[in-house]
Amino acid sequence: MGITSKKEFEKNDFPILDSYEGGSIILTQLDALVNWARSNSVWPLTFGTRCCAIEFMAVGASRHDMARFGYEVARATPRQADMIIISGSINYKMAPVLKRLYDQIADPKYVIAMGACAVSGGPFYYNSYSIVKGADHVIPVDIYVPGCPPRPEALLYAFLQLQKKIKREKNFKKQIKK
Amino acid sequence: MAEFSEKYIVTDEIKADEYLVNIGPQHPSTHGVLRLLTRLEGEIVHNVEPHIGYIHSGIEKMTEALSYPQIVHLTDRMDYLSAHMNNEAVCLCVENALQVEVPERVKYIRTIFDELQRLASHQLWWCASGMDLGALTAFFYGLRDREDILDIFEETCGARLTLNYSVPGGVMFDIHPNFQKSVKAFITKFRKKLPEYDKLLTDNIIFQNRTKGVGVLSKEDAIAFGVTGPTGRASGFSCDVRKHHPYSAYPYIKFDEKMGTDGDSFMRWKVRMDEMWESMNIIEQLIDNIPEGDFAVKMKGVIKLPEGEFYQRVESARGEFGVYIVSDGKKNPYRVKFRSPGFSNLFTINHIAKGWKIADLVAIMATFDLVIPDIDR
Numbered sequence: 264m265g266i267t268s269k270k271e272f273e274k275n276d277f278p279i280l281d282s283y284e285g286g287s288i289i290l291t292q293l294d295a296l297v298n299w300a301r302s303n304s305v306w307p308l309t310f311g312t313r314c315c316a317i318e319f320m321a322v323g324a325s326r327h328d329m330a331r332f333g334y335e336v337a338r339a340t341p342r343q344a345d346m347i348i349i350s351g352s353i354n355y356k357m358a359p360v361l362k363r364l365y366d367q368i369a370d371p372k373y374v375i376a377m378g379a380c381a382v383s384g385g386p387f388y389y390n391s392y393s394i395v396k397g398a399d400h401v402i403p404v405d406i407y408v409p410g411c412p413p414r415p416e417a418l419l420y421a422f423l424q425l426q427k428k429i430k431r432e433k434n435f436k437k438q439i440k441k
Numbered sequence: 442m443a444e445f446s447e448k449y450i451v452t453d454e455i456k457a458d459e460y461l462v463n464i465g466p467q468h469p470s471t472h473g474v475l476r477l478l479t480r481l482e483g484e485i486v487h488n489v490e491p492h493i494g495y496i497h498s499g500i501e502k503m504t505e506a507l508s509y510p511q512i513v514h515l516t517d518r519m520d521y522l523s524a525h526m527n528n529e530a531v532c533l534c535v536e537n538a539l540q541v542e543v544p545e546r547v548k549y550i551r552t553i554f555d556e557l558q559r560l561a562s563h564q565l566w567w568c569a570s571g572m573d574l575g576a577l578t579a580f581f582y583g584l585r586d587r588e589d590i591l592d593i594f595e596e597t598c599g600a601r602l603t604l605n606y607s608v609p610g611g612v613m614f615d616i617h618p619n620f621q622k623s624v625k626a627f628i629t630k631f632r633k634k635l636p637e638y639d640k641l642l643t644d645n646i647i648f649q650n651r652t653k654g655v656g657v658l659s660k661e662d663a664i665a666f667g668v669t670g671p672t673g674r675a676s677g678f679s680c681d682v683r684k685h686h687p688y689s690a691y692p693y694i695k696f697d698e699k700m701g702t703d704g705d706s707f708m709r710w711k712v713r714m715d716e717m718w719e720s721m722n723i724i725e726q727l728i729d730n731i732p733e734g735d736f737a738v739k740m741k742g743v744i745k746l747p748e749g750e751f752y753q754r755v756e757s758a759r760g761e762f763g764v765y766i767v768s769d770g771k772k773n774p775y776r777v778k779f780r781s782p783g784f785s786n787l788f789t790i791n792h793i794a795k796g797w798k799i800a801d802l803v804a805i806m807a808t809f810d811l812v813i814p815d816i817d818r
Contacts, residue, residue, distance in 0.1 A: 308467075309467075309469050310467050311473065312473060312474050312495075312496055312813075312814075313473075313496065313518065313521070313814055314517075314518060314521035314602055314603060314814075316473070317521060317522070317565065317602060318601070318602060320565075320569075320580075320584065321584060321587075321588070321591075321601075323580075323584075324580065324581055324584030324585065324588075325581050325584065325585050326584075326585065326588045339468070339469045341467075351496070351814075352496065352498055354494075354495070354496065354497055354498060356494050356495050356497065357466065357474060357495045357496065360466050360467065360474075360495070364467055386514070386515060386518060387498050387499075387503070389503075389506075390499075390502070390503045390506045390507075391498055391499045391500075391502075391503055392499050392502065393497050393498055393499050394498050394499075411603060412601075412602055412603065414601070
């Protein structure tokens with residue numbers, strides 16, 4: 264990343280500011296700083312529908328302790344949260360509510376689909392008349408965690424994957440492009 | 442001290458100074474996706490209307506396309522905190538219909554698992570309701586001790602939460618060689634930990650003021666609403682299925698049915714705390730006497746029930762859980778109905794929360810120990 268050639272560097276009046284693909288010093292470094300801060304304080308929404316919510320609680324408790332990765336502050340209102348962990352099945356009556364909760368979260372926002380129900384409908388895939396076959400029919404999902412329910416370690420791994428994803432983001436460049 | 446305002450018990454029409462508040466579907470105190478439409482005047486609850494259906498998954502309809510061993514796996518996903526009791530209910534129902542006698546060893550194993558599951562469920566109830574009432578420490582204490590039970594489950598059947606351990610005719614695997622040792626170690630440990638729970642909340646004056654006398658459910662009402670389990674027993678309604686219709690190894694053991702008298706939130710709390718002690722007594726009576734033998738009887742590859750109707754009830758952590766199977770002689774049931782304890786318990790809430798403050802409504806909800814997928818299958 265950074266400046267790709269000397270020619271480009273001379274062409275740019277303010278080489279230190281980011282005006283072309285690849286980025287320059289200040290903004291790439293600022294991106295790294297912001298992403299570092301963001302990825303280490305992701306606050307989940309207390310949203311649990313089915314059995315996976317119990318494993319989510321177990322992850323929050325002392326043995327597994329998601330606070331180690333900066334996820335500890337589970338918020339009860341979407342306005343203070345950064346992410347939703349969809350822990351359990353979503354049915355047709357719940358889907359609009361989930362959409363609304365997602366819309367109320369301020370950007371940037373992330374979604375983890377925890378468990379088979381949220382990934383694909385899981386045990387309710389066949390013959391059920393009311394379950395949405397995967398929460399990604401309703402809101403975009405970043406990380407999928409399979410399992411019925413997933414082990415706490417699997418959810419912790421998903422947290423780490425989400426951190427990796429956040430660290431790759433380019434916030435400032437996008438804004439300049441617009 | 443919580444106050445009850447009698448003069449506000451009112452009629453059905455909405456008055457000018459009343460307003461409606463939706464608690465849920467996403468709200469921490471509803472323990473899932475329950476929606477309570479409350480009508481308030483100031484802080485005082487005039488009417489509570491529970492709306493369910495946010496987690497409805499049509500399990501009863503799904504079972505009509507499944508074979509009997511497959512149904513067992515779906516019952517885990519209803520009341521996931523008493524997963525093993527639900528499994529057992531279906532298995533017992535199928536066994537009774539086929540008149541299969543399971544080995545003694547299976548009965549003992551199932552009963553020990555029942556009680557371990559009840560302990561795990563009550564621990565989670567304790568920490569979740571402590572959290573509802575504003576004591577976050579309870580959350581960490583409860584889940585810390587619960588992990589020990591989950592380890593025992595995991596050792597034997599490989600799952601932490603949805604056990605799928607019972608199958609028609611027995612259990613899926615034999616118990617782990619370490620099972621007895623680890624259960625005993627857990628009980629010795631938990632006997633020391635449980636007084637801590639009492640110290641933290643039951644003897645706490647703030648907690649007592651919030652729960653004593655709040656949300657009284659009389660014995661007559663409990664019977665009329667079909668309230669069972671610790672909630673019903675707190676009102677003085679003797680409804681323990683383990684006592685009145687014993688199944689598995691419960692006829693062989695001595696235990697008390699823990700009863701309350703007042704029917705208020707504190708008594709519901711107390712009954713559950715006492716049940717934890719009683720569960721440990723039951724396990725201690727059984728754990729050393731597990732008879733040798735097979736862990737399952739051989740069943741046919743395709744289980745077909747004779748034509749007719751079959752009902753089996755068990756005591757889950759929340760109350761009487763019933764399975765009603767109508768069979769037309771095929772490998773799939775014609776109709777399955779589950780009688781879930783949470784459903785009957787929940788719908789008393791309008792009756793007992795009227796006239797209390799909205800914070801008391803949370804206290805009442807906390808001591809009901811609701812699991813929403815159990816209410817709304």
